[in-house]
Amino acid sequence: MKFEFHDPKLGSLFGFTDDIKKYHNTFSINSDNIQILWNRNKVPVFLCIDGLTITLRPDQLVTTTYLQHVSFSNTKAPLVSFLFNRAFYCINDHDSEVSCNGVLFFGTQDLPIITIPPEQEHKFNILYEVFKEEFDTSDQIQGDMLQMLLKRLIIICTRLAKEQHFLKSLNNEQIEIMRKFNVLVDTHFKTKRKVSEYAELLFKSPKTLSNLFAIYNQKSPQQIILERLALEAKRLISFTDKQHQEIAFELGFNDPAHFSKFFKKMTGYSPSKYKQTQVLGT
Structure with a gap:
């Protein structure tokens, strides 16, 4: 099953499939996409994100952006x-x-793997069916309806992520500060290396x-900044043909x-040794 809404004039795309491995190269636009991946099976599913094997257990979701390298080979x-x-839909x-x-x-910390609580499984399954039904209705407001459904899905997932990845002792203002810090680091890590620079922002x-x-x-905060820089270096070494000198200047x-x-x-x-380990698959 594969559905797609595509507006060539705007260059917009929304896709929905029950088997992304089978259909991921068949959408009208295959670059710069953001994904919400959901394991609806009764068994774990494995995928590779930035060279790391990720396990999604039944009724778990993970989000990816165009900055990450995602492979479904396994x-x-x-x-x-x-x-x-x-x-x-521009989330920014x-x-x-x-x-x-x-x-x-666009966070700087671990991948946000979200577990759907048993009491919310029905809500997610209904939303899944509503997405399918909406693709059966082709009219001038289909794009608007799909945006509304996507926004609902994002809000539900964000609430769960906050509950599952942030301590209950943190209030909303504290969570907002951490959230904004993550986004700022993901945006400015190449040019801003000091905590004081982000604190000022x-x-x-x-x-x-x-x-x-x-x-x-x-x-x-300092470790998060440096690890984001190192992550980008690993991506450039692993997934591009750029020389180490080029990568250094780019970062x-x-x-x-x-x-x-x-x-x-x-x-x-060293960068050279790391490149060798990626080629050898170790």
Whole structure:
């Protein structure tokens, strides 16, 4: 099963399929898409994101963006996907409506794997069926209806992600600060390396940020910034043909030797050695 809404004039796309491995190359637009992947099977499903094997258990979802490299080569059971691009629904422009940036998408921390609670399975299954029904109605407002349904799905997933990934002791204001910090790091990590720079953008003190992440029992803000930089370096080394010097300059290092030193400190490998491990699949 594969459905697609595509407006060539706007370059917008919304796709819906019950088997993304089978259909992922068949949509009108195959780049710069965001996905919500859902395991509706009774068995775990495996996929690879940025070179790491991810296990999705039954009734779990994970979100991916166009910044990540997703492979379904090891995916055996069918995996549901809702996919869309910025022209269809820009989560940045609509962040005040859904508050998902930094929680579901474009975060700097671990992948947001969401578990659907048993009491909410019915809600998700009904929404799944409503998406299918909407594709049976082709009229001038179909795109608007699909946007409304997508927004509902994003809001439900964001609420679950906040419940499952943030401590109950954090209030909404604290969660908002962490969420915005994640988005800012994902946006500026190539040019801003200091916690003070992000604190200034958030109108907070560096100490406030550090204390907040300490309460959350997470990595420090500085560690998050450096790990985001290292992640981008690994992506560029693994999935492009760029030379290490090019990568260094792209990531804001004036000296390739400084980049190599940073990369080895963060990963335990030199850039060349890391490239070899990826080629060999180790």
